[in-house]
């Protein structure tokens with residue numbers, strides 16, 4: 714059975730005091746839910762966030778990590794460092810990492826392997842650009858992103874994978890994929906995984922939608938049968954909005 718998940722990607726927002734304040738508000742306002750709730754503050758605030766949420770069900774996850782175990786990689790963070798502060802899940806492949814930091818499928822495949830080798834969970838992001846959708850190439854792009862980064866994994870690794878389909882044209886733009894567009898792509902993703910592995914793996918993996926999810930559109934998107942929740946950027950920075958989105962699942 715796959716899990717419902719709502720995750721907040723805080724990106725490069727919130728200093729230490731603001732992080733603490735938002736987490737306190739979130740923990741206090743969290744509605745009763747069967748969904749797993751996750752937040753991804755910046756690296757410097759992760760350890761504090763883990764401490765603040767010690768008695769909460771909200772999980773703290775990381776926005777990124779390096780593929781090497783340790784060494785001369787100035788400014789980078791390893792899986793062991795995350796694990797040492799109690800962070801067990803990492804977002805990899807976010808479109809901003811791909812676009813601004815040139816993380817390609819090959820690098821992402823290494824990062825995924827490095828995280829899984831350490832028994833971390835991976836929230837793997839992928840999705841097409843606007844031109845891909847306009848030219849009708851979006852299914853091919855998504856299939857190749859999945860294939861290049863994930864399809865050489867052993868079947869057993871898939872219990873540690875969460876997928877987040879995030880069409881790049883919908884991230885931070887206010888433009889959302891329609892619930893039908895999200896469902897169509899999520900169903901395609903499950904079909905692609907069924908062909909590469911089997912229907913059990915495809916049926917058990919949680920596939921989140923990300924891209925301008927807000928309280929006003931969350932319910933309709935989350936209502937689609939192959940959408941298992943959301944990865945939320947902008948709207949996760951306001952406790953009331955994030956809580957409303959969690960409530961919508």
Ligand code: PEP
Pocket residue numbers: 722879883884885886887923924925926944945946947948
């Ligand atoms: C994201 O960054 O993963 C995201 C979905 O952002 P937003 O919700 O702001 O579009």
